[in-house]
Amino acid sequence: MKRKFAHVNYKDIPLFKDVTEEEWNDWKWQMRNAIRDIPTLEKVLELNEEERDHLSQTLDQFKMAITPYYAALMDKENNDCPIRKMAVPQLKELYVDPSDLNDPLNEDGDSPVSGLTHRYPDRVLLMVTRECSMYCRHCTRRRIVGETDTSSGKDQLQRDFDYIRNTPEIRDVIISGGDPLVLSDERIDYILTELRKIDHVEIIRIGSRMPVVLPQRITDHLCEVIKKHHPVYVNTHFNHPKEVTIEAQKACEKLANAGVQLGNQSVLLKGINDCPNIMKGLVHDLLMIRVKPYYIYQCDLSEGISHFRTTISKGIEIIENLRGHTSGMAVPTFVVDAPGGGGKIPVMPDYLISQTEKRVVLRNYEGMLSSYTQPSDYHSHDPQKCEYCQNEFLWAKDGVAKLLNEGGTLKPQELRREQRTNGKH
Template sequence: MTTDANLYDAIERSHDTTWQDDVRAGVRQVRDLASLPLSPAEREAAQRAAANHKVRIPKAYLDLIDWNDPADPIRAQVIPSTDELVEQEGELDDPIADHEFSPVPRLTHRHADRVLLFPTYQCAVYCRFCFRKESLTSIGRGYTREALKLALAYIADHPEIREVILTGGDPLSLSDKALAEIRAGIEAIPHVRLLRIHTRVPVALPSRITPGLVAALQGRLMVTVVTHFNHPREITDAAEAACRIMRHAGFVLLNQSVLLKGVNDSVEVLEELCRELMYRLGVKPYYLHHGDLARGMAHRRTTIAEGRALAGALRRLLSGICNPTYVIDLPEGGGKVPLGPCYVEGHDGEAWRIRGQDGEVRTYAEIVGEDSRRS
């Protein structure tokens, strides 16, 4: 565990170089791949794949890659591969139906009490497995106040909406001024209670998490930041410092990971990731996503059976607070559905057969009042 003194040193070091410098020193376009320590064949393959979908990797994240390991889990997430160009029948441009449930531009309303708001379609880092990579490549637009007018008006006209989720693109890649404007626009709508932010920035560009960013997001609304750590090697001193800044600001921190073949599809990796998220960063493991049907991602998807086995193993190894829920985000807007193990084997009236974590099936006899039986 890093001490507070070391953490504050890490914060100071990260701010010696601005987050914009970190972005500029990394990979920002296809031609920047030529500067990476790749073989000629690997470079040609990466450039070919990057021509199809955007590439951007901040230097802080590049520095985590072990270039001597072709199967490095950090490398696998951001360095383009020609495997991405192999599409399978049934893969989709819009795997979770963002566009089908978009009544106005920049907004998706798939669930009654919450909406997705897209202030930008640009990211600090472009993950190769992203389920929105088709949209991010084809749209590519950033933030303007005018672009969100219809979306904010829609939210104001729907009093059932209690939660606004900033996604994209990565909302924390925007300036403090833009974030403050967006937050103010949302909190001016009385029935909205919570602002949720989905971001990869604390992982790939932790220097972006500054007191100014935090201040831009503070106001009337409860703020929840959902990070996206996939591997324990991503949990660095700088990431720890970034999360501590947000925790001290009173933000609720959650994490959603994607189950990725060759990256985190082992009990040992997921166990370490979930423990360190909670115990070191103070970030609750929230979801472990089954890989969406994004085009060209078959080589990174596990089977559901493999995912269920991993989820069952984590349930036995980790405390509840460290356990994520294994989910699939169904096509056609079906929403997130838990895929984890079910321990109910069956029942006969009030006698239920339930399998314990030790594998043994026990009978649990319900004992309830007469009113409960009648209902």
């Protein structure tokens, strides 16, 4: 049966009962009135003494910000509500697991200039602000996001643009933060305009949770600004079907109608979406609002979020329950963003069972095994006769792909067997 999305009913919440519809739909009003302290939160949720004490201890170290819109999605009485868990601080955030890392993805280490991370050959991450409209409790950048609520000034941005301009292999820029859509339309237009002045930048992506936590931000004017600079893609961050409301649907449809292709990046979170059926419900809802499920991330090793982590096998289980059981368009890629800056590594069930020079044995989602006969007369592609192979910007210059193309050896640094022979003549 086709899912019917619900409106957010904010008038039932005493804190918002006198808020006008005009105010409620004003994203700047939502930002100004974000819930940041315990007395205000208690006007939305029922807190017992223990919860109040735990909140007080946690807020001594971490900030809280919950948009009124997102607060209206929370279950007032049930502290097991998935929306509540993603928004309200918990004492568990103060626990640092032995596996926790301050910068688990080594974004600072891969930063050739402040505010920019260059890990993959042809793309960079441009972090334009440290501010979000809401501070998600599972945030991987909690070391910087919300700490100062600052945005990059024009001098800093110009240094970032200069680096991109002087690095011709960069063709894809991901604008992130914080949440870049906390910036004004004018500042967003400026950033997009400057990037479009760089000839080799082909694709611009914006990473934002605004369609989820503050859909009012997706205004007609913002869509017109983005439309001027296509191709622009937007990746957003829905984690649970309860986040898919009529308001979220309208926000995503505005972007889609402006020619923006939308993808979704969920994070696998214990007690929130670590269930194949919840995830199936989510990806189905996403396609209904014109958002393509893109990634499911294994929860990172950031400090203070170990209580959200699941096993990697749980992610594989979810993919096993999606692949073949629903449309391929609805199946995201499950990835582990490897600690130490290893990047996104796809992890999936084993579908390749065995192979010889003649045949490959594969299994499908039902467990059925099939063999695929390989061609005996196949001749490999000739790079000397291929115009694309003559374009050095398309060559793989690192990793396993380089080994396949050029041969050679790729080995870790500081091998023990090499250390044993150091100095040997």
